[in-house]
Amino acid sequence: MTTSREVHLKSRPVGMPKPDNFEVKSVDVPAPGPGEVQVQNLFMSVDPYMRGRMMDRKSYAAPFNLGEAMYGGAVGKVVASNDPSLKQGDLVQSMMGWREVFNAPAKSVQKLPGVGLPPQAFLGVAGMPGLTAYVGLLRIAELKADDVVFVSAASGAVGQIVAQIAKIKGNRVIGSAGGAEKCAFLKEIGVDEVIDYKAEADITKALIRAAPDGIDVYFDNVGGAHLDAALAAAKPFGRFALCGMIASYNAVEKADPVYNMMFSVGKSLKLQGFIVSNHSDMLPAFLGDMSKWLAEGKIKTRETIDEGIDNAAGAFLKLFTGDNFGKMLVKLA
Numbered sequence: 001m002t003t004s005r006e007v008h009l010k011s012r013p014v015g016m017p018k019p020d021n022f023e024v025k026s027v028d029v030p031a032p033g034p035g036e037v038q039v040q041n042l043f044m045s046v047d048p049y050m051r052g053r054m055m056d057r058k059s060y061a062a063p064f065n066l067g068e069a070m071y072g073g074a075v076g077k078v079v080a081s082n083d084p085s086l087k088q089g090d091l092v093q094s095m096m097g098w099r100e101v102f103n104a105p106a107k108s109v110q111k112l113p114g115v116g117l118p119p120q121a122f123l124g125v126a127g128m129p130g131l132t133a134y135v136g137l138l139r140i141a142e143l144k145a146d147d148v149v150f151v152s153a154a155s156g157a158v159g160q161i162v163a164q165i166a167k168i169k170g171n172r173v174i175g176s177a178g179g180a181e182k183c184a185f186l187k188e189i190g191v192d193e194v195i196d197y198k199a200e201a202d203i204t205k206a207l208i209r210a211a212p213d214g215i216d217v218y219f220d221n222v223g224g225a226h227l228d229a230a231l232a233a234a235k236p237f238g239r240f241a242l243c244g245m246i247a248s249y250n251a252v253e254k255a256d257p258v259y260n261m262m263f264s265v266g267k268s269l270k271l272q273g274f275i276v277s278n279h280s281d282m283l284p285a286f287l288g289d290m291s292k293w294l295a296e297g298k299i300k301t302r303e304t305i306d307e308g309i310d311n312a313a314g315a316f317l318k319l320f321t322g323d324n325f326g327k328m329l330v331k332l333a
């Protein structure tokens with residue numbers, strides 16, 4: 001018998017989540033049953049979409065249950081196997097984050113490909129956030145050769161990949177992020193114009209200054225005033241990939257208002273939301289391109305790693321204060 005600790009949702013947050021919405025509990029994990037493996041998680045991911053799962057409402061992702069362990073992306077090591085498909089020491093990916101050790105059917109975890117990347121890369125650049133950037137930019141926004149691209153939360157897990165794929169494709173890129181350090185990183189990875197939105201009184205004016213001839217593509221991670229700015233700066237027939245609207249995830253009653261929707265008619269804009277899990281057919285092409293770009297040194301990434309299950313809830317909260325820089329991870333072993 002092994003002991004594991006896991007993070008339970010103790011109460012549903014109203015507004016910005018607080019540490020006491022979460023509780024770390026110890027549980028006994030028996031030896032794995034027939035067809036099962038026991039996995040020790042090495043890293044777990046915290047992601048903005050988990051905020052939606054903390055609410056009791058119908059959505060594409062089912063709500064977390066109160067008083068139960070939450071779940072999400074994780075990578076770990078098989079420590080015991082009762083199935084011939086996996087052996088001790090294999091590295092696997094699962095949706096069994098927010099806990100240290102777990103048993104699961106071997107077929108419910110995926111063996112990591114041995115492509116020379118650190119395991120946590122499969123929670124970031126080579127995982128769901130990287131695929132989100134690829135799908136949003138290439139399929140949803142239908143990126144074209146001469147497009148001017150604007151991406152918000154540009155130094156984050158998704159944003160940093162969006163910015164760099166667009167640069168690889170030869171586009172002019174404008175990125176917004178909060179603070180001088182994040183903006184300096186965006187310059188380092190080749191972003192042409194950077195907007196430190198926290199230092200700007202008016203994001204629309206800043207965007208029009210950065211793109212006087214307008215933008216063709218907006219990759220929205222933020223919503224609210226950023227979306228308004230993009231609507232104002234868009235060229236006719238601009239395409240918007242609506243990926244996330246993190247500015248409103250903790251809104252108590254109403255999401256941040258968007259005032260400029262009217263422009264979408266006159267400018268014949270295409271705005272399309274998307275959920276990455278509906279585009280898993282693009283995974284092979286993404287993994288092929290991303291492995292090549294990483295091997296060629298064309299993609300650089302930032303990550304913030306907090307340590308220990310006791311700090312997992314705190315790591316999650318950082319997504320909403322901007323205290324993460326790049327992919328936010330928790331190291332568990």
Ligand SMILES: NC(=O)c1ccc[n+]([C@@H]2O[C@H](COP(=O)([O-])OP(=O)(O)OC[C@H]3O[C@@H](n4cnc5c(N)ncnc54)[C@H](OP(=O)(O)O)[C@@H]3O)[C@@H](O)[C@H]2O)c1
Pocket residue numbers: 047048049128129132153154155156157158159176177178179182221222242243244245246247248274275276277318319320321322323324325326327328
């Ligand atoms: N559609 C999909 O399938 C899908 C999949 C993955 C992610 N997403 C969405 O993509 C977005 C980015 O996710 P991620 O995992 O890459 O997170 P992330 O960008 O690594 O972290 C979140 C960042 O959002 C910024 N932020 C937080 N509150 C903000 C506010 N009020 N105004 C402006 N910026 C704010 C902060 O950066 P600053 O310091 O720059 O403010 C923070 O670091 C989220 O909206 C997420 O929901 C969607």
